[in-house]
Amino acid sequence: MAREQLRSALIAGSTIVGLSIGLGGIAAADEYVQYRDFFEPLPAMPPIPAVNSMTEARVELGRMLFFEPRISASGVISCATCHNPALGYTDRIPRAVGHDGQVGERNTPTVLNSGFFEAQFWDGRAATLEEQALGPIEAEVEMAMPLEAALERITEFAIYVEKFHAAFPGDDDPVHADNVALSLAAFQRTLNTPNSPLDLWLVGDDGAMSESQKRGMVAFVERGCLGCHAGPALTDSQFHVIQTPGSTDLGRFLVTGEEHDRHAFKTPTLRNVALTYPYFNNGEVASLDEAIVVMGQEMLGIELEGQELEDLVAFMHALTGAIPQFPVPPLP
């Protein structure tokens, strides 16, 4: 084992490893170890805001509502239609198809690890999951359902009324929109994906990433990707001006009206990015290597190609974590 490590260290020809061999006579575990400081393992849970609490009852109600198509006008679209658990909590089509087959303007982002985002939506028009949750129910191109009507539909079922009472014990009349938002947000905060190869490597499992993934990680740091894709979810939750292929969307400008926000979009998480294709705000780019080439050109002014590009793609695959497992809730 030690000999194997020594051999690969010698092949890699790293000065750091060479040094430690000289000092201690034993090969250092991993010549890339200095890069651990640039990343954070994904915590099991995101920060919980004071306005919400993560009781089991609340998470359970949120899970039911997430899968509940009755809260859409047609009765057939749920949050899970577009944020499909089998597809990395997205839909794998360029732009979301909602009520009446209407195609929206934007690609569906994953809600995995969304509790770690400090802004929601491509343009950041909601700050928190609580603020975000009610938008899609009423949005004409998504679920197209007035909230009052949605609530009326679900309160026809005694089991929902019971679940709302259990989730909001201090509330005499708990079946209202704010509590729908709180429960959906609580449920979504449980959708975290720790233990990706990167996370395992960060906590000391040297074999968790391949050589190519480790080289990709180095390129990710040295080329400056980390400038925007940083922190536990590999996003700064900030907005950056970019012209992605085919996009005419004004992005953050639609929220702030500020000139400098024209065509600015939120940095998306890169966790599970190998599962969440197609890419960018309009879903026009199908493959990871093309997305990374665009990033090089638009964000860094460099051409990424060859082995380095392959390594960066490999590193993106090291960001796929353990997808949450839970029984799909039986709905009334």
Ligand code: HEC
């Ligand atoms: C018709 C498809 C569709 C449905 C149904 C839908 N979403 Fe979305 N969701 C999207 C799209 C598209 C966006 C991005 C919209 C934007 O940025 O303007 C989005 C964005 C989000 C975000 C922000 C994620 C991020 O990275 O910014 C969250 C959280 C979310 N949806 C949760 C939900 C919840 C909860 C429901 C059910 C109440 C729901 N969605 C229903 C398509 C859908």
Ligand code: HEC
């Ligand atoms: C200046 C900030 C910035 C830098 C630097 C940057 N990115 Fe991005 N990245 C973004 C933004 C913003 C988007 C979303 C753009 C859009 O959809 O309009 C994005 C999107 C992506 C996507 C597509 C994700 C998705 O779900 O659609 C990938 C993959 C990606 N970046 C990887 C990289 C890599 C690899 C590097 C380094 C070579 C890098 N990025 C450098 C800000 C940045």
